[in-house]
Amino acid sequence: MDITAFIASRRDQALLLGDYNAYRAQLSRRLLTLRKKLGRTSAKGKKYTGGIPISAEDFRKNNEFVHLPLLTSERAWAHAMHMKSTHVADTSAKEVTGSTRRHIISRLKKAVRYANELLELLANRPASGATDVDELEARAYASWLDGAVGFEQRNWKNSLRSYSEARVIYAALLASSKQDVFKDVLANSVDPSIRYAAYQSHMPRTLPIPTIARRCFPVSSAELVSMIEELDSQALSPKSSADNLPDSGAPEAVPKTITWRSRTVDIEDAAIATALGSVQSASAKLAQLLSSGAELDPMEKVSAYDDILVASQDAVDATKHAIDELVGEGVGQSDKRMQALQITRTAVNFDLVNWRVGRNRVLTGDSDGISMGPSVTTKLRKARKDGKDWVYREGGTAPKLARLTERIALYGSTLQIKTMQRLIQGETTRYRALVEIDQVSSEVGAGPKGGEGIPTPLIENLNVYPATRVDLKNLVSYPPRLEPVPVKPLFLDVAWNYIEYPGRTQKSQAKGETTGVRTEEQGSATAGGKKGWFGFGR
Numbered sequence: 001m002d003i004t005a006f007i008a009s010r011r012d013q014a015l016l017l018g019d020y021n022a023y024r025a026q027l028s029r030r031l032l033t034l035r036k037k038l039g040r041t042s043a044k045g046k047k048y049t050g051g052i053p054i055s056a057e058d059f060r061k062n063n064e065f066v067h068l069p070l071l072t073s074e075r076a077w078a079h080a081m082h083m084k085s086t087h088v089a090d091t092s093a094k095e096v097t098g099s100t101r102r103h104i105i106s107r108l109k110k111a112v113r114y115a116n117e118l119l120e121l122l123a124n125r126p127a128s129g130a131t132d133v134d135e136l137e138a139r140a141y142a143s144w145l146d147g148a149v150g151f152e153q154r155n156w157k158n159s160l161r162s163y164s165e166a167r168v169i170y171a172a173l174l175a176s177s178k179q180d181v182f183k184d185v186l187a188n189s190v191d192p193s194i195r196y197a198a199y200q201s202h203m204p205r206t207l208p209i210p211t212i213a214r215r216c217f218p219v220s221s222a223e224l225v226s227m228i229e230e231l232d233s234q235a236l237s238p239k240s241s242a243d244n245l246p247d248s249g250a251p252e253a254v255p256k257t258i259t260w261r262s263r264t265v266d267i268e269d270a271a272i273a274t275a276l277g278s279v280q281s282a283s284a285k286l287a288q289l290l291s292s293g294a295e296l297d298p299m300e301k302v303s304a305y306d307d308i309l310v311a312s313q314d315a316v317d318a319t320k321h322a323i324d325e326l327v328g329e330g331v332g333q334s335d336k337r338m339q340a341l342q343i344t345r346t347a348v349n350f351d352l353v354n355w356r357v358g359r360n361r362v363l364t365g366d367s368d369g370i371s372m373g374p375s376v377t378t379k380l381r382k383a384r385k386d387g388k389d390w391v392y393r394e395g396g397t398a399p400k401l402a403r404l405t406e407r408i409a410l411y412g413s414t415l416q417i418k419t420m421q422r423l424i425q426g427e428t429t430r431y432r433a434l435v436e437i438d439q440v441s442s443e444v445g446a447g448p449k450g451g452e453g454i455p456t457p458l459i460e461n462l463n464v465y466p467a468t469r470v471d472l473k474n475l476v477s478y479p480p481r482l483e484p485v486p487v488k489p490l491f492l493d494v495a496w497n498y499i500e501y502p503g504r505t506q507k508s509q510a511k512g513e514t515t516g517v518r519t520e521e522q523g524s525a526t527a528g529g530k531k532g533w534f535g536f537g538r
Helices: 004-019 020-038 056-061 063-089 098-123 132-152 156-177 180-200 211-215 222-231 270-290 296-304 306-328 336-364 397-445 509-530
Strands: 257-260 263-266
Touching: 004 020, 004 132, 004 180, 004 509, 020 063, 056 063, 056 098, 063 098, 063 132, 098 132, 098 270, 132 156, 132 180, 132 222, 156 180, 156 211, 156 222, 180 211, 222 270, 263 336, 270 296, 270 306, 270 336, 296 306, 306 336
Parallel strands: none
Antiparallel strands: 257 263
16 A cells, blocks of 8 residues: 555655645645545535545555545644744744644644544454555554654653654564665654654663664554564664663774864764764774785775775764754753764864875875886787787886876975965964054053043153054143142251261361350340241241
8 A cells, every 4th residue: 555655755746846835735635636536525515414434445445545544644744734834934933832832733633533543444454455564554654643743742752652663663664675765754754853852851862763762662562563573573672782771881883982182072972973883893894904915906995995984974974963953952052062062073074084085095006196107008909910919018208208297296286285384374473463463552552641531742751662653743742731840859968967077177176166156046046036947037
């Protein structure tokens, strides 16, 4: 019946040309056409009676009866997705709440109801004629829609359980049929939803998605488990040590940390850790091949780099995807997880470029293509008449000169690149110095300020070297302002009578004379009635 291929093809075709609303309108038209074809419409001019119910026997008669509940379920799902996408496009709104959220959930529940009705009808094997694959596809589709209901209700436990059931079934179908449609459904819808629901359930990000799906898979249904194991016996058991439980120890092939220069960060994303483990294993195989000592053709060496280049590119893509997820969640650049992912991104990009350079060096040949080996012609020639082999001779002077010219041009380009590098470094240093000078100049400003923010004239700052240009219009203050000026100081020689200065008479005579003079001055002052400081009158 190809339920998954029918749904996936219609979604891809409709969403390629329009949006969810166009997909919903297309489903309505297809439903009307199909009901008319199968005779499930009301007679013209009569009252609508609700339609004739579908039975399991109808599926055996015509497989197109399976499309009726499928299209109805898809139409309800497209209606819910249209309302959600319309709200997401509105940047002013933060989150779907209120009646809009209830309407979205009701449409998804309606889609789940029709999907479950289809599953119940297909489960009646004798009447419907369905196979195990048909029933598993219907069950996976119903679980997929049920996971979307839990996702919108923020019921992460139920959502994770439903998505895990769909994931295990689709993985088993992929392992048995090798159809790309199951791989696309897993990669585009189921796996991202499981990762986000596991994150909201506080599960470690280092846990791979297959392990999460097997943990949350409802193993209570023995019939479902037996049908899955018939398709893939290893679907519900760990395939490798990378899928073991965290407490059993992580595998040695998957790194836990990554180092770039002097910084070491933890790897929290399982996809990045798995990709880096693949890079390490591919690197070990390449090193073993190159060190084996066997004479390998250059093209064989080049092809040996393909695995490690693919693994390195996967690591780069996984890191970018993890960064985009954090950006979508509103995580800032200062967050520890974002900084760790940025360092991881730098390291894996550097390794990718490094491996590409190594591959290109292999393509250039020995000594990076610098050696001037003999040019041997490889032109096919006819066999000689005498039966002898042609003797291949070394090329002439002209080809050698041509190759030498090419190498000189390449060497000149290398020198130009080095010169340009030095010039860029010099210009970088120069502009850094200019920025530093500008910062210092802005800090110094126009010099010291006087009162009320007026620049001080140059004549009053002759002892300060100007950091900027001299303002020749501010040499002096004109017209002069009234300013306090220090006057001539009054010197009081209080030690005159106690220090013997040169030129004075003997101390004894000076003492007597000083006493007589002092007595006369006191008498004259008393007689004249003059008073003042130190005998000076006023």
